[in-house]
Amino acid sequence: MVNVEEIGPVEIGEEDRLFVLTGAGVSAESGLPTFRDNGGLWNGYLVEDVATPEAWHEDAEQVWRFYAMRRRDALSARPNAAHTALARLEQRLGDRFYLCTQNVDDLHERAGSKRVVHMHGELFRSRCERACGRGDFFDEGIYTAAAEIPRCTCGGRIRPHIVWFGETPLFMDEIYAEIERCTMLLVAGSSGAVYPAAGFVQWARRRGLRTFYVGPELPLNASQFTERVMANAGEALPRLFP
Known part of the structure; x- marks a missing residue:
């Protein structure tokens, strides 16, 4: 060392x-910021509340807002x-x-x-939650309110192209x-x-x-x-x- x-x-x-x-x-x-450096929290959010498939299914609005914040942070970083x-x-x-x-x-x-x-995964890419075959795509927009979560042509919601805890890298x-x-x-x-x-x-x-x-x-x-x-x-x- x-x-x-x-x-x-x-x-x-x-x-x-x-x-x-x-x-x-x-x-x-x-x-x-990182989850690890903040005792398992990111600006007050627990990992299990914003970075798991279960969190998306239970409260997509909160997950959407969380990744809106992460995108804004990333855009301001150098x-x-x-x-x-x-x-x-x-x-x-x-x-x-x-x-x-x-x-x-x-x-x-x-x-x-x-x-x-x-x-x-990548913060500025998104994909359909149904894995319908569309594939992931570049998405430069800032996520806004949950009511505005876009839909895929198949009807599924568009989710962040992020590997959440419990998913395969x-x-x-x-x-x-x-x-x-x-x-x-x-x-x-x-x-x-x-x-x-x-x-x-x-x-x-x-x-x-x-x-x-x-x-x-x-x-x-x-x-x-x-x-x-x-x-x-x-x-x-x-x-x-x-």
Whole structure:
């Protein structure tokens, strides 16, 4: 375990492939709140009241208002140095770089990242609650009152394209295939509490790979990492990957 003052550049060889997972801590550095940092609350909302399929079925109005607030927060936030460092790294490595995020905001894209995999969905996309075949779509509007929740042509309500607790994350086959291909794994700002993302480092360690964690606090799966850097991602990543 090292502090930010001890960080030196990480050497990435011409044959290396880097898998990166970012979590809520990276977005928090841009001012976006997280459930974890607020004792299971987000501006007074409990996870089970706004981020589960049951919450949607029981009180879609409240869920709709909650995601309206999250969209407004995301629009006012700006990418930080961690987002920028990862975008530069993608430019340098090309398809040898794979960025998977647990975050639903678009800060990686706004920093310049082109190929971002959102395993928990995207805040500015929506889909039909009935999974009728329409698919998810870009939705830049701010959610308003529940009476205005739009309907799909099939009659179902349009819901946020978010993977709620109890639902299956997206792109898992692709993600595991990339973990099998990578030669290095970096996790930034993830608590190590939410699966399956918390298990990615275990897959990498089984292959004997070098694994990095960057964050101001140790994650729950800290013992799985070969190197742990105790610092905010915005401070550490530009030094690790200049």
